[in-house]
Amino acid sequence: MKKIRDAINGVDLRRFRFLLQLFFFVLLVYGGYFAVNLGQSLPTFACGFNDAGRGGICYLLPLQHQLAMSWSMLFGWAGLMVLQGFLFFALWFFVLNKGWCGYVCPLGTIQDWITSLRTRLGVRYSRYTEGQFRRLSLIKYLLLALMILIPLGIGGALLPHDMGTPFCDICPGRMVIPMFTGDFSQLTIDFSTKTTMVMTALGMLVTGLFFAGAFFKKRFFCFFCPMSALHYLLSKPALLKLKKDGAKCTRCGDCYRVCDMEIREIADEVKEPRIMQDDCIMCLKCVAHCPEQGALKATFAGIPIFESTEQGFIKRMTKGHQDEHKPQ
């Protein structure tokens, strides 16, 4: 048992993650070809616009559709349907918590591939300053609020109907993910009405920013993701958890410096064991880069599944020292 535990804790997380992300990418982007259908309540960007290949649908698409129903329907029996969709979403989410972002989300995976490309080219990353970070991390809540309020406004006939699914219009996933199945049709500006023109043009702009941003900044888009905000609101009862034993922490900051999301609390907080913050994508890099035995751990339903160990840390760093050609 101890041997298995040591093997897991000593895992080459980068490789493990790469493979798992690849698996989920294929499942969600090409699963449709193999008749995979995981429903339409997935808590991750399995883009519904990828008609041919999708192995399931991102919950934000049906959510916006449903909320745009007329109020008489929404607040009547049809409201139960909305609740049901939300329940399935929540159930999916509870399994992996924000691990959906770090391991499953195709858009996250694409960003990690771009990062990998950058490091191979030997280009350094950029970081936000602390002040920028604090302000930027609020944007996702704003987007979440708009994503709910605009469809509600449409349902109440306060807003024009052609705003339909406002977040999808500006989500880079809508343009990027279908490209992987050869569908470039989303990469257009819709001139049918003024609103659609503005929204799709905005979408093009965001997609451009997505590529440029992700090249210089690790997980650039995740800082603004309303799905991430929605996740965080539900994250308390989730099964997969990130925990910290503050007494064992030396505050060396190793976890913080490898964090793609620049979460300082992971290093500085020593009192609260539930350490997961709203920006966290549960990639578990912090656990892998912590040299203190048991200071950080991921638990599933209370059972530790991956724990920081001195041996694991040394093993992973030694690999880094020897990796001459691949500075990723």
Place this chain on the structure above:
Amino acid sequence: MNTNPNEATAPAYNRSRQAREAETLLDRIQDDFPDNPEAMRYFYDLFRRVYCQGEPVKHEGTLVGTTCIHAPEELIYAFGATPVRLCNGSYHYDQIGADFMPAKSCPLVKATLGSLHAKAAVPNTQALELIVNPTTCDQKTKASAMIGAMGYQVHDLELPPAKESEEARLYWQRSVRRLALRLRELTGRKLTRKNLQQAMARTARAQTAFRTLHQLRKNAPALFLGKDAFLVTNAYFFDDLDRWTAAVEQLNAELQLRQMEGFQAAQKRAPRILFTGSPPIFPNLKLPLLIEEAGGVVVADETCSANRMLYDMTAVDEWLLNDMVDGLADRYLKPCTCPIFTRNDDRQRRLLQLAADFNVDGVVYQAFAGCQVYEMEYRSIADVLAAQGIPMLYVETDYSPDDMGQLSTRIEAFLESIKTRKRNAR
């Protein structure tokens, strides 16, 4: 140590006095205790050669002196230079250095100044082409100009007085990058991903060996004694990095063997002591030695001549130069528990965790007379330990041997009280 070749010949008196001090101590370390590990012979011999016979410290490339653990040695190695830590523990040099500093100042700083001032000092570091002086405590900060006035090239490595804020972190990262530029000027070499990676691999191997040794000290009863552990980490100041690592790995192997055989280096009920405060630096190992001569065993420490110097390891996310250098900078600032920083919660937590992990019975807190920052943290540390029911002995001392008698009485009493406590607890 002096660059002037005419002064390189040693006045016999100086060398002999300093050598006597070292020799007496080495004799005590070796002869007063039975069962010294076989692998310790390397270190005993090393100290005899360097401190008693004045053998020059071997080095490759440019020799760069450092006056504190904050100078990132990986950078120095990456430029093909060799770092040597100048912090000195000799009473002889403490007296010479007294000319530079006020009467009530830190013996470590005085001894360091004294050894730099002395002709043909021991350890014989030959020509120092640069001294990296991190601006840590007031005394070390002010020592910079004095060292400069002696004719050495000094680089003030600016260290922030606080380490919590992001501003401090970024300031320090810039400071470290400036050091890299200075080293490039000095050596005429370039810092590349490859040479830094290699340098980091070397220190990481040394740190891994140290950590293994550290973990072996958790064993109860103890596998080996603290006086030897201090000697090992003291050797890190000036020894060849790879040779040092190999010697420690050998020592670890021997201790692992001892562990399997159920060997006891100290009595089963010997009080297990955690050593903290001002650093024991050879030949001033007076306090740890007194503890172990009185029947205690130092099982762990929180000092900058041992644990704080070697324990914390660097993490890198992307193996590109910028991330590696920033990673190094973080490693030399963030986990540091030096009392010069504004707050000391990290030091408190570190001590409590060490006490728990190493099954410690009591803490000995050494404060050098004149080392104000350690003196000032005494109270907060005492309170935290008292709240956990861990007894602590606070010892204010310096490099002079005059208080040995008094100290040994106090230490014996402290150990005795721990034994009584343990008996009553059973």
